[in-house]
Amino acid sequence: xxRTAMLRQLKNLVLIFPGCALFGLGFDLFxxxxxxxxxxxxxxxxxxxxxxxxxxxxxxSVLINVPLFLISLKGVGRxxxxxxxxxxxxxxxxxxxxxxxxxxxxxxxxATLYGGLLTGLGLGLVFVSGASTGGVDIVARLLRPxxxxxxxxxxxxxxxxxxxxxxxxxxxxxxKALYSAITLYVCxxxxxxxxxxxxxxxxxxxxxxxxxxxxxxISSKLDRGITILSxxxxxxxxxxxxxxxxxxxxxxxxxxxxxxxVDPSSFIILQEAHxxxxxxxxxxxxxxx
Numbered sequence: 001x002x003r004t005a006m007l008r009q010l011k012n013l014v015l016i017f018p019g020c021a022l023f024g025l026g027f028d029l030f031x032x033x034x035x036x037x038x039x040x041x042x043x044x045x046x047x048x049x050x051x052x053x054x055x056x057x058x059x060x061s062v063l064i065n066v067p068l069f070l071i072s073l074k075g076v077g078r079x080x081x082x083x084x085x086x087x088x089x090x091x092x093x094x095x096x097x098x099x100x101x102x103x104x105x106x107x108x109x110x111a112t113l114y115g116g117l118l119t120g121l122g123l124g125l126v127f128v129s130g131a132s133t134g135g136v137d138i139v140a141r142l143l144r145p146x147x148x149x150x151x152x153x154x155x156x157x158x159x160x161x162x163x164x165x166x167x168x169x170x171x172x173x174x175x176k177a178l179y180s181a182i183t184l185y186v187c188x189x190x191x192x193x194x195x196x197x198x199x200x201x202x203x204x205x206x207x208x209x210x211x212x213x214x215x216x217x218i219s220s221k222l223d224r225g226i227t228i229l230s231x232x233x234x235x236x237x238x239x240x241x242x243x244x245x246x247x248x249x250x251x252x253x254x255x256x257x258x259x260x261x262v263d264p265s266s267f268i269i270l271q272e273a274h275x276x277x278x279x280x281x282x283x284x285x286x287x288x289x
Contacts, residue, residue, distance in 0.1 A: 012129035016087055019125030023133060024094025026118025030111040032057065033103045037167040037180040038119050038187055039160025041065055041135030042095065047163070047170045056099070058092040065134040072138045083131025084138060091126075091133040112179045116186030123187070124194025136160065157188040202252050203273040206243040206259055207231070208266040215243055217258050222251055246273060 027042060035050075037043040045060030065088050073081065106114070126133055136159050143155055164184060168177030208214055215226045229242040247255055252270060259266050 012083065012131065015125045015129035016083065016090065016131055019122045019129065020087055020090035020133065021094050021122070022125070023091050023119050023122030024098045026115045026122065027057070027095060028098035028101065029103060030106065030115030030118070031183065032099070034106070034108050034111040034115075034179070035167075035171050035173075035176050036108070036112055036115060036183055037163055037176070038115065038183050039136065039157075039163045039180075040133075041068075042091075042133075043160065043163045043167070043180075044135075047166060050170055056096065058095040058099075061092050061095070061135070062088070068135060068138055079130060080132070083129065084134050087126050087129075087131045088134030091122075108175075108179055109182075112182045113186060116183040117190055119183075120187035120190030121194060124191045127191065127195050157184055160184050201273045202247050202249055203271055204243070204245045204247060204255060205269040206245070206266055207240055207268075208243070208259070208263045210263040210266075211241045211243050214259055214262050214266070217262055218243070218245055218255065221258060222247060222255060224251070 027038060030036070031038055032046060035046075037046055041061045041064045042057055044064060045057040048060045049055060049057055069081070069085060069088075123133065132138055139159060147155065161181075161184075164177055164180045167180045168174045206214060211228065215228070218224055218226055224245050224247050227244040229244055231240045231242045232238065233240055245255075249272075256268065256270075259268060
């Protein structure tokens with residue numbers, strides 16, 4: 001294993017640990033004490049613990065995850081499988097540890113929001129590392145290639161709706177189901193924000209008669225590739241050359257200064273770009289989220 005691969009694995013491990021800890025903290029401090037369900041295997045474990053009066057959420061979660069991991073052994077990559085196995089063990093370890101922490105008294109709505117925030121942030125960090133916490137996360141990962149246009153948080157949200165509905169039935173209180181629905185939504189939004197929000201770039205469209213000079217400056221100073229598009233002004237009917245360039249978000253200010261220094265009359269359109277793939281950006285991987 002080369003040094004780059006080792007550093008990448010170390011980075012992933014650094015993300016998995018705090019991710020699992022945040023998930024366990026949000027669940028044990030805010031959701032479990034208020035009988036609010038975040039879905040997934042931990043949510044099912046919460047319902048089974050209440051129904052049977054046996055074991056704990058962590059124990060039920062491990063028992064449910066064992067067959068799921070066996071089923072997914074050939075359905076997911078080796079890296080994802082072992083990363084998820086680690087994530088599952090760590091998340092349940094933290095669930096068992098944090099349930100011993102004194103629980104703060106909070107309003108149900110605050111518990112709903114902060115529980116969803118922490119669990120979503122934790123799951124997002126785990127997913128960014130290329131792993132999961134098992135259970136529904138694995139099912140969502142298996143479904144992701146079949147439904148590529150749906151963010152993974154939305155896939156998990158769809159699967160967890162049944163668990164939310166059962167929460168109201170098991171606890172005999174429809175308010176529990178309603179609060180759980182809010183938690184699920186907050187969790188999925190935060191998860192998507194962590195997973196996809198860290199991968200935003202920008203696309204610039206620049207219209208200028210000095211497109212050659214601007215292109216040269218962008219190429220030499222920003223080290224970005226450039227595509228020249230042919231266009232035509234509607235009013236003047238004159239041919240125009242349009243610069244198309246994908247840049248990192250941190251380069252936006254520098255790009256504007258650079259373009260205006262060359263041609264103050266330039267017309268610039270900037271828009272966010274999601275998951276730019278190619279040279280100088282992220283490479284495509286079929287196992288990506």
